[in-house]
Amino acid sequence: MKARLRDIAEQAKVSEATVSRVLNGRPGVAESTRQAVLTALDVLGYDRPSRLRRKSAGLVGLIVPELTNPIFPVFAQVIENSLARSGYTPVLCTQVAGGVHEDDYVQMLLDRGVSGIIFISGLHADVTSDAQRYVTLRERGLPLVLVNGYVDGVDAPFISNDDVASMGLSLEHLVELGHREVGLAVGPDRYVPVVRKIAGFRSSYQSLLGRSDVDGLIERSLFSVEGGATAAGRLIEKGCTAIVCGSDMMALGAIREARKRGLEVPRDFSVVGYDDSPLIAYTDPPLTTIRQSVVAMSEAAARALLDEIAGKPSPRAEYVFRPELVVRGSTGAMRRR
Secondary structure, eight states: OOOOHHHHHHHHTSOHHHHHHHHTTOSOOOHHHHHHHHHHHHHHTOOOOGGGSOOOTTEEEEEEEOTTSTHHHHHHHHHHHHHHTTTOEEEEEEEOTTSOOHHHHHHHHHHTTOSOEEEESOGGGBTTSOTHHHHHHHHTTOOEEEESOOOTTOOSOEEEEOHHHHHHHHHHHHHHTTOOOEEEEESOTTBHHHHHHHHHHHHHHHHHHOOOOOGGGEEEOOSSHHHHHHHHHHHHHTTOSEEEESSHHHHHHHHHHHHHTTOOTTTTOEEEEEEOOTTGGGSSSOOEEEEOOHHHHHHHHHHHHHHHHTTOOOOSSEEEEOOEEEOOSSOOOOOOO
16 A cells, blocks of 8 residues: 555654655654654555565575585585574575576565675675675665675675685695696686685785796686686696695596596695685595685674674674685695606
């Protein structure tokens, strides 16, 4: 039913101008007056404007990429546990190629009246996407937290791993082992973490080996086992004795490709992954990798969202977490061929 200002004003015992201010979300209205207007809407059977509808108690949206990469279930589990301790339940939305679009998931979550949304590696990580979608959500008053990706102009806290430092740790380790031709295998460079990894790779190569001509050592592929294998094949053909990968899945593909070409890992070819996904320590060989601070990042994301919901917003900044190099059996001293 379309609300009539006069009826609502009479029921709430306020002026029509006050009713208009409440319905349009304008400032300058006392909370008690605002509640009186909303109650009048309910009593008269009118539909509240979508931005004024009651939130579903305890529901929070959690949008993550596909779960075939084992690092994303870890994010989801830690965030779920953190939210549950405060009485909130996440509505998990997973994105797969050709599946439900992020914007459609958001609309479904809004229809269910969630109290806020956490995005992990979503469209906010894609430099070619339109950040206005997040600006619009914030203008509606919806609390947001965005993980592993950054966009200027969005009024929300960001949580990220330090991708630049990750490359520094990886290259320093391999250079200490005697490697001088090290390749980088990453995903498409339209993603913020990839852009940062490439920047970190370049700067670390320059500082450690005095080389700036590293374009030929960077392979952009898919964040998958197959993508890692393809990138590794090209880098091996270019003479690389080691490879740094943008994910553990890519690293497993690199190991598979090296073996396919008759190379032993790590005797002939060293491989560094990224994430420290579950079970990676038990691969053959156990994978040397960069460990994201998943637990700390996830807990920080949950806490930031809860603070936003409670009306105690976090400072507007990107919170960058330091990674850790975990040395296992997939890296070794360079062996002259």
